[in-house]
Each structure stands twice: as structure tokens, then as C-alpha cells.
Amino acid sequence: MSDQMYREVILDHYKNPRGHGVIEDADAEAEGFNxxxxxxxxxxxxxxxxxxxxEDVKFSGRGCAISQAATxxxxxxxxxxxxxxxAQMPKDELLEEIGIPLTPIRLKCALLGLGVLKVALHRAKGTPLPQEWAGLDELELK
Amino acid sequence: MAVTARPKLDAQKQRADFPIFNELIHGKPLSFLDSAASSQKPRQVLDAMQHFYETSYANVHRGVYELAERATAGYEGARETVGRFLNAPSPREVVFTRNATEAINVVAYAWGLNNLGPGDVVLVTELEHHSNFVPWQYIAHRTGADFRMLPLDDEGGLRLDALDELAGAGRVKVVAAGMVSNSLGSVNPVEKLAAWAHERGAIMVCDAAQGAPHRVVDVQALGADFVAVTAHKLCGPSGIGALWGRMELLEAMEPFNLGGHMISRVTFEDTSWGEVPAKFEAGTQAIAEAVGFGAAIDYITEVGLDAIEQHEHELAGYGLDRLAELPWVKTYGPPTDRRAGIISFNVDGIHPHDVAQILDGEGVAIRAGHHCCQPLMAKLGVAATNRASFYLYTVTEEIDRLVAGLHKVRKILS
Structure with missing residues (x-):
């Protein structure tokens, strides 16, 4: 299980995260917490x-390898x-990209970043967050 | 010397009683190091429940027929077993609940709502499990009482020297503390807290969920007013726990759950309550689970609480020594002599969920998270920790597999 979960591409993103940082005066931003x-x-x-x-996306935060690599x-x-x-991107598109078997608990880790991105985009556009995110209500998205 | 030597616990032999250890996890033998969350169940407990269902099951306290009498005898026999286990003056002071959390909620609601108000102080510890923290915080807010926390020293012990200052001029009405911290493994000086509480005219509520599986709980020696225990951490089934309370307090309290069995007389106009403990046991209880609770107490009593405590003490020492070999592991909590069989730790730069996930692949089950102690985690300055915890069936080989697994964690993630 763990050997599948921590495959090379996940470890690469975890150890060398793309776009790690902050954009000052961002057009959209949000934060989330599990x-x-x-x-x-x-x-x-x-x-x-x-x-x-x-044009550009950056993220900051801390957490497990799955949440950080997925983001x-x-x-x-x-x-x-x-x-x-x-803002309408289905979860499965990201999950296919991640491409590892995830237990229900680790699924929340994997989807934290996507939830935060959606909150940021919907807020910037003044549109409501899609209903499908109600199932992740344990995540505190702000 | 020889005459005082206690029989040592043979964990390898005890393990044979637990069918779960025949399971392979991801093709590897199971190293179960999460007994502080819940313990595994021996054949003796499983058989007792199965036998009860097959030969003696009916609802209790109702029927006049033979089976109902057998069931009632099983249920009330379990109450007597729990009473003896806790050295309760009377089994009538033992109230069955769903778990220790519900036992504390009974006190918080049924005692707290009628006895707390503005100017009163409710004192808990920074170590508290949410079960003995959240109910008191809530009831204090609802009644206008002050909610205060006893701080910890650097080793995770309670700062008893801070008690008087913390109480100040407030009327301390409740002191609530766990016997053993489920996060750090600290063994708390509950007797001293109880004595201080009583000097102040307060009641002492002890959460013994993490204590009772591992050491003798004598409610009279503790001097507490209420003690909460749960079966699932001491080799018994989930879904059953108990509240012990001093009879005069239980008698003066309002009921908690309302409905069948807890009544004396019901009319269209009014209802009077039944006697203690029935007053607190509305509705059909977890009957076979109570029987399993009794069987679990018989099992661990037969093994011997002193032997269990000594065995876990040795495991904690062994575990701390083995983890000290790893400079990239930080452990939390008190030294071995004031610690139960629980070790919380972190691996440098690696999130506990990743640690636990990779260990799972090695068949090693540990807990990763906040252990229902978010205030304590905030105090330690961490979001979460890993926790390895031991019981009467834990062998040193399991700790060795934990250490080997941690090397693998480092290899993969560093």
C-alpha cells in the first residue's frame, strides 16, 4: 500500500514542490485547514x-506528503x-493525475489544495462553491 | 526477596488468546501499537458474549420468564464485577453508560447544570482528552462558570504548585482530570488533586479510561467523587462503559437520559424517577456488551493489574531507549518512572500521517493525529504526533519492527 502511495512522482512533487511561495496582491486567494x-x-x-x-499560481502551507504533493x-x-x-474542474481530474490508491482519510489530504483553489476562484468570481464540496465539510475552507 | 517477587507477565503466552494476531497485514505479521485508542479482544471475552447470546439473551429487568432472569443475572453480575474491580462500596453506585465519554457527560449535565453558576470555577488540565474537556467547557459556558486549565511542566506533569493561584478567589466546584494521559502517557497524581478539590469544597471527576486497563483503580483510595471507565480499552467490547459515583451525589442528581426503565411512576401529569442506578439507564442497554465488559475484567484481573503495569513500564523503557537511538526522532512526555505504556513522538520534517502510512505497509499500526487533545498539541507547538502504545499482549519484537519501519520512513521521505 505505502509503496504504491509514495511512488516516484509523488515524492518528486513533495520534495520539490512547484510554485511554492506567495503572490503579493493576488487576484484570488484562500486558505484551508484539515x-x-x-x-x-x-x-x-x-x-x-x-x-x-x-497566469500564475503559488501555494504555501505545511502538511503530509500527499496534501503537499497533490497541491x-x-x-x-x-x-x-x-x-x-x-473552478468547475472535477475532483477525478486531479485524482487521475495523482494516480495512486487513496484511503478515504487520505483522500481528504489529496483534495485539500483543490478545495482551497476552488474557494479562491469562486470567491474572486462571486459564484457559489459547487455542491459536491459539501461532502468535504470536515475541511475548513476559508 | 524471592517471596515478594511478583509473577511476570508472559506477553507471548497472552498473545495466543487474541485471534487478531493470526491476521497478516499487507502480508506481514501485525504489530499492534495502538492499544491506547482501543485494545484487541481475547477469545475469552468473545466466547463469553457469544455464549450469552446463544444461551441467555433476552431484555433485562422486564420479563418473568427464565431467559429474562438469566439475562438480568448476566447484566447485574457484570455490574457487580465492575464494582469489585473499582473497589466501589456498592455495585449500585455503578451506572452503565456507552463509554467513558458518556459517563462524563452524565456528570457534566446531570450534576453540572444544577450545581454550577457565575462565580464558580471548573478546573481541568491541559493534558485532558476532549472527553473530559469539551463537556466541562460547554457546561461552564452554559452556566456562566469560569473554565480554567491547570498547566503542565516541561515533562508533561501537572503543575500542582499552580493550583492555589489558579483558583484565586473563585469558588472551585469541579476538578476534572484524567488518571493517565492518552497522549503523553503521564501518570497524574489524582489522589493529590482529589484532596485539594475536597479542601476547596469541589467535586473530583476522574477520567480513568486510560488508567483502568493498566493499573489498579480503587475509587475509595483515589478519593474521587466520580470515576469514568470504558470497556473497549481493557480488552472488552465497544459500546459499554461505566460511571462510578458516590451514592449521595447520584441520588441527588437529576436524570440524564429519559425514557423506559429509569422511571418509578408515570402519569399524564408527571413522572418520578427510579432508584439509582436505574435512574441513569434509560432504554435497553448494551446487555451482551455488559457481559463482555465483565468477562474482560475477569481476564485482565486474572493476568494481574500489577503484572500488566510492570510489563508496560518495561516496554515504555525499552521503547524510549530504542527511539533514543534515532537522533531524528523527538519523543514527548515524562521519564519512564512517571509514564504508562504510551510514547508520543515525531520524525524530523515528516508528517505523522506519512509516518503511520508507511509503517502500515510494514504491518505496524500506530496512531497519528492530535489524539483528541488539541489544546495539548497547541501547547507542544505541533499539529500532530505519532503515538505508539502498549498493552498486556505487546512484545518487544513489535517495538523493533516499529524502529525498523521508521528507518524505512526516513529512506522514502527524507
Whole structure:
């Protein structure tokens, strides 16, 4: 189980996270917390001139390898995409990218970053968070 | 010398009583180092419950037929066993509950709501499990009482020297403390706290959920007013625990749950309550679980509480020594002589969930998280820790497999 979970690509993102840092004066930002394990993730987004294309994404936080690696992979996926499109991105798209078997508890670790990104984008666009995130109500998304 | 030597516990032999150890986890033998969360169950307890269901099951205190009488005898026999185990003056002072948490809620609601108010002080410790923390915090807020916390020293012991200053001019009404910390393994001086509480005219509420499985709990020697225990941590089933309380307090209290069995007389206008302990046992209780609770007490009493305590003391010493070999592991809590069989630790730079996940692949089960002690974790300045905890069936080989697993954790994640 653990050998599958900590495969090379996860360890690479964990040890060399992409886009680690903070964007001052970000166009969208949010933070989230998993009370179960204390994982924390903050995400910062800046839009291109069109106010829609994602120009840059950064994240900061601390937590387990799964939450940090998943958020790093999400940053890679997010750049250059449209904010509205990304705000509707299904969980499975990220989970397929992560590509490891996750127990229900570790699923919350893996989806923390995506939840935070969605909160940031929906807040910036003034749209409500999709209903499917109600199932992750143990996560405190702000 | 020889005459005073206590029989030593043979954990390898005890292990044969526990069917779970025949299981392979990810193809590896099970190293179960999470007994502080819940213990495994011996064949004797499983058989007792199975036998009860097959030969003696009916609802209790109701029927006039033979089976109902057998069931009642089993249920009330378990109450007597719990009473003897705790050295209660009377088995009638033993109230069955779902678990230790519910036992504390009974006191917090049924005693606290009617006895606390503005100007009163409720004192808990920074070590407390949420079970003996959250109910008191809530009831204090509801009644306007002050909620205060007894601080810890650097080794995770209670700062008894801070008691008087902390109480100040307030009327201390409740002192609530665990017997053994489930996070740090600290053994608390409950007798001293109880004596101080009584000097102040307060009641002492002791959460013995983590104490009773591992050492003798004598409610009279402790001097507490209420003691909460649970079966599942002492080789018994989940779903059953007990509250022991002094009879005059139990008699003066309002009920907690309301419904069947706890009544004396019900009319359209009013209801009067039944006698203690029935007053606190509304509805059909966990009957077979109570029988299993009794069987579990018989089992650990047969092994011997002194022998269990000594065995865990040796394991804690062995575990601390082995972990001290790893400079990248930090342990928390008191030295061995004031510690039960619990070791909380962190691996440098690696989140406890990752540690526990990789150990799971080696068949090693430990707890990773805040252990229902978020105030304590905040005090330690960590979000979570790893915790290895031991019981009467724990062998040193399991600790060796933990240490080997930690090397693997480092290899993968550092």
C-alpha cells in the first residue's frame, strides 16, 4: 500500500514542490485547514490581462506528503487554464493525475489544495462553491 | 526477596488468546501499537458474549420468564464485577453508560447544570482528552462558570504548585482530570488533586479510561467523587462503559437520559424517577456488551493489574531507549518512572500521517493525529504526533519492527 502511495512522482512533487511561495496582491486567494491532521494550504492566483486566464499560481502551507504533493501537481495543472473552467474542474481530474490508491482519510489530504483553489476562484468570481464540496465539510475552507 | 517477587507477565503466552494476531497485514505479521485508542479482544471475552447470546439473551429487568432472569443475572453480575474491580462500596453506585465519554457527560449535565453558576470555577488540565474537556467547557459556558486549565511542566506533569493561584478567589466546584494521559502517557497524581478539590469544597471527576486497563483503580483510595471507565480499552467490547459515583451525589442528581426503565411512576401529569442506578439507564442497554465488559475484567484481573503495569513500564523503557537511538526522532512526555505504556513522538520534517502510512505497509499500526487533545498539541507547538502504545499482549519484537519501519520512513521521505 505505502509503496504504491509514495511512488516516484509523488515524492518528486513533495520534495520539490512547484510554485511554492506567495503572490503579493493576488487576484484570488484562500486558505484551508484539515483539522484531522493539521494540514494547512494557502493558494494565491493571479489572472492575465483578460481577467480570466490563470497566469500564475503559488501555494504555501505545511502538511503530509500527499496534501503537499497533490497541491504542487494542481499548480502544474492550473497554469494557463481559464478560471471559470478550473473552478468547475472535477475532483477525478486531479485524482487521475495523482494516480495512486487513496484511503478515504487520505483522500481528504489529496483534495485539500483543490478545495482551497476552488474557494479562491469562486470567491474572486462571486459564484457559489459547487455542491459536491459539501461532502468535504470536515475541511475548513476559508 | 524471592517471596515478594511478583509473577511476570508472559506477553507471548497472552498473545495466543487474541485471534487478531493470526491476521497478516499487507502480508506481514501485525504489530499492534495502538492499544491506547482501543485494545484487541481475547477469545475469552468473545466466547463469553457469544455464549450469552446463544444461551441467555433476552431484555433485562422486564420479563418473568427464565431467559429474562438469566439475562438480568448476566447484566447485574457484570455490574457487580465492575464494582469489585473499582473497589466501589456498592455495585449500585455503578451506572452503565456507552463509554467513558458518556459517563462524563452524565456528570457534566446531570450534576453540572444544577450545581454550577457565575462565580464558580471548573478546573481541568491541559493534558485532558476532549472527553473530559469539551463537556466541562460547554457546561461552564452554559452556566456562566469560569473554565480554567491547570498547566503542565516541561515533562508533561501537572503543575500542582499552580493550583492555589489558579483558583484565586473563585469558588472551585469541579476538578476534572484524567488518571493517565492518552497522549503523553503521564501518570497524574489524582489522589493529590482529589484532596485539594475536597479542601476547596469541589467535586473530583476522574477520567480513568486510560488508567483502568493498566493499573489498579480503587475509587475509595483515589478519593474521587466520580470515576469514568470504558470497556473497549481493557480488552472488552465497544459500546459499554461505566460511571462510578458516590451514592449521595447520584441520588441527588437529576436524570440524564429519559425514557423506559429509569422511571418509578408515570402519569399524564408527571413522572418520578427510579432508584439509582436505574435512574441513569434509560432504554435497553448494551446487555451482551455488559457481559463482555465483565468477562474482560475477569481476564485482565486474572493476568494481574500489577503484572500488566510492570510489563508496560518495561516496554515504555525499552521503547524510549530504542527511539533514543534515532537522533531524528523527538519523543514527548515524562521519564519512564512517571509514564504508562504510551510514547508520543515525531520524525524530523515528516508528517505523522506519512509516518503511520508507511509503517502500515510494514504491518505496524500506530496512531497519528492530535489524539483528541488539541489544546495539548497547541501547547507542544505541533499539529500532530505519532503515538505508539502498549498493552498486556505487546512484545518487544513489535517495538523493533516499529524502529525498523521508521528507518524505512526516513529512506522514502527524507
Amino acid at each position: 483539522p484531522l491532521c493539521g494540514d494547512e494550504v494557502s493558494i494565491y492566483v493571479s489572472f492575465a490581462e483578460d481577467g480570466e486566464t490563470i 504542487s501537481m494542481l499548480v502544474d495543472m492550473a497554469k494557463g487554464r481559464k478560471a471559470t473552467d478550473l
